[in-house]
Amino acid sequence: MTSDELQTLIEDATFDHATGAGEAAADKLARATAAAPESFEAWHALAEVSFSLRRLDDALTAAERAHALRPADLFVNTTLSRVWMERGDKAKAEHFGAQARMAGWKEQLQNPADHAGGVA
Numbered sequence: 001m002t003s004d005e006l007q008t009l010i011e012d013a014t015f016d017h018a019t020g021a022g023e024a025a026a027d028k029l030a031r032a033t034a035a036a037p038e039s040f041e042a043w044h045a046l047a048e049v050s051f052s053l054r055r056l057d058d059a060l061t062a063a064e065r066a067h068a069l070r071p072a073d074l075f076v077n078t079t080l081s082r083v084w085m086e087r088g089d090k091a092k093a094e095h096f097g098a099q100a101r102m103a104g105w106k107e108q109l110q111n112p113a114d115h116a117g118g119v120a
Contacts, residue, residue, distance in 0.1 A: 001032075001035040006032055006035065009031065009042075010029070010041055012028055013028035013029045013032065013045060013049070022049060025049045026046065026050060026053060029042055029062075030046065033046055040066050043069065044063070044073075046058075047063035047066055047076070048079060051082065051083060051086075059083050063079045063080045072103050077096045078100040080092075080096040080099075081096035081099075081100060
């Protein structure tokens, strides 16, 4: 699968999810992760779709794969925090929530103009 085909598949799955076709989205993202296991975007999207379908085990597996690819990513740490909270593990949820906050602060420090409320 080419990178353009992968991106199109992820975008199609995202559209499916946004329009209420969660099963179709999950199927497309499963194909994407099988074809490109190094794709952070595919794993993270699969984690979010699985979470919305209440498939917490699948969401956790996909989020952990995404996290292994980009451990400092704000969004995947947020996803992991949400999944662990739903699974009832407050300590792990708080850990990943803290990681997400630190990633957000790091982003603000690296790009202060982007976070200045419209003032460059």
